[in-house]
Amino acid sequence: MDLYKRIKEELEQAKKNKVYNNIKILESKQSDMIKVDSKNFINMCSNNYLGYASDPLVIKAVKKSIKKYGVGPGAVRTISGSFDIHDEFEKRLAQFKGFEATLVVQSGFQANTGLIPTITTVDDLIISDQLNHASIIDGVRLSKAQRTVFKHLDMEDLEAVLKENRPNIKGNIFIITDGVFSMDGDIAPLDKINVLAKKYKAYTIVDDAHGEGVIGPQGRGSVAYFGLEGQIDIETGTMSKAFGLVGGFISGKKELIEYLKQNSRVFKFSSSLPQQFAEAGLAVLNQLEKDDSRLKKLWENTKYLQNKFIENGFSIGTTQTPITPLMVGDEATATELTKILFKNNILVSPIIYPTVPKGKARIRLMLSSLHTKQELDKVFDIISTEYRKIIKKQK
Numbered sequence: 001m002d003l004y005k006r007i008k009e010e011l012e013q014a015k016k017n018k019v020y021n022n023i024k025i026l027e028s029k030q031s032d033m034i035k036v037d038s039k040n041f042i043n044m045c046s047n048n049y050l051g052y053a054s055d056p057l058v059i060k061a062v063k064k065s066i067k068k069y070g071v072g073p074g075a076v077r078t079i080s081g082s083f084d085i086h087d088e089f090e091k092r093l094a095q096f097k098g099f100e101a102t103l104v105v106q107s108g109f110q111a112n113t114g115l116i117p118t119i120t121t122v123d124d125l126i127i128s129d130q131l132n133h134a135s136i137i138d139g140v141r142l143s144k145a146q147r148t149v150f151k152h153l154d155m156e157d158l159e160a161v162l163k164e165n166r167p168n169i170k171g172n173i174f175i176i177t178d179g180v181f182s183m184d185g186d187i188a189p190l191d192k193i194n195v196l197a198k199k200y201k202a203y204t205i206v207d208d209a210h211g212e213g214v215i216g217p218q219g220r221g222s223v224a225y226f227g228l229e230g231q232i233d234i235e236t237g238t239m240s241k242a243f244g245l246v247g248g249f250i251s252g253k254k255e256l257i258e259y260l261k262q263n264s265r266v267f268k269f270s271s272s273l274p275q276q277f278a279e280a281g282l283a284v285l286n287q288l289e290k291d292d293s294r295l296k297k298l299w300e301n302t303k304y305l306q307n308k309f310i311e312n313g314f315s316i317g318t319t320q321t322p323i324t325p326l327m328v329g330d331e332a333t334a335t336e337l338t339k340i341l342f343k344n345n346i347l348v349s350p351i352i353y354p355t356v357p358k359g360k361a362r363i364r365l366m367l368s369s370l371h372t373k374q375e376l377d378k379v380f381d382i383i384s385t386e387y388r389k390i391i392k393k394q395k
């Protein structure tokens with residue numbers, strides 16, 4: 001079929017199925033409130049967990065960096081060089097995360113697609129949690145290694161997969177998991193994964209996108225949350241969530257980072273993370289180490305809103321983190337509720353198929369340290385009233 005005819009049909013079908021994503025145009029900075037269509041909304045759909053996205057501290061760091069280094073990085077780092085701020089930030093980030101070395105890349109997505117195909121060979125096996133992030137899935141797709149999945153968080157299944165495959169794999173086995181799962185907010189049992197990895201001589205890779213800045217002492221992330229510093233082999237991460245910025249990173253042993261600098265296609269063939277983001281990342285890191293009041297506020301807000309839902313009989317799935325999925329089931333309900341909330345000046349994102357399986361649609365509410373109790377009360381009151389109305393109408 002003609003390409004544009006097919007595209008048009010698919011787009012029309014998505015609109016008919018009420019799963020078409022209308023992308024909002026934002027007219028103000030990322031904060032607890034945000035302006036859309038000249039109206040102010042309570043912002044419940046940003047990963048700006050600690051409020052750094054528009055914080056004066058970060059803006060100051062970016063301005064300072066632009067004054068000194070300009071804006072563009074020039075080229076890829078293997079050609080035009082690394083800025084000293086890249087180096088400094090990488091060293092500090094490695095310390096913060098409890099690894100020997102770190103490499104910053106352009107995004108968390110690039111961290112996974114830059115790591116996985118680079119370190120795996122045709123003789124290797126990758127074992128991936130069934131619900132891992134799209135960037136891990138794409139990283140695995142780019143790899144020549146054999147691949148399989150284990151049932152989400154299911155350690156019995158992981159052990160069965162390891163037991164079955166270990167005798168047949170000539171090369172290395174890699175177990176890959178999100179640290180915190182972005183759609184459900186549950187935490188991977190890294191302690192148990194680490195035990196199985198040691199037992200079956202496998203390497204561990206954790207994507208800590210939603211863990212860093214959110215769990216563990218000072219927000220050091222999933223590895224520190226389990227006290228597993230020095231035990232997990234490799235970590236990928238992002239600055240697009242709690243850091244409030246953009247940029248990704250890969251942490252591990254010194255040799256691994258040296259190897260990636262020589263061989264990762266994401267590093268070698270794509271211009272570097274802009275230097276001002278390294279500078280801003282360093283400013284956030286300093287703050288995380290100095291002051292955990294935002295982290296405490298984030299968790300206070302999380303408990304406050306989540307308890308309201310639980311006490312009033314709503315399902316928020318299996319979350320253990322500020323990611324709060326209000327489970328509504330079918331796609332159309334999620335889309336309708338989102339529209340009603342929009343009319344009530346609350347911005348949420350419906351998470352629907354294909355991001356999550358059919359029938360597991362949800363309204364994902366993202367908590368931030370910036371939210372006030374009044375804002376959270378309003379969010380709860382309107383959601384509970386409007387959701388009940390929809391359910392009544394459907395019966």
Ligand SMILES: Cc1ncc(COP(=O)(O)O)c(C=O)c1O
Nearest residue numbers: 107108109133135182209238240
């Ligand atoms: C688990 C996970 N990994 C990677 C990413 C990608 O991060 P970035 O937005 O920096 O590309 C995300 C964000 O959506 C994520 O949730």
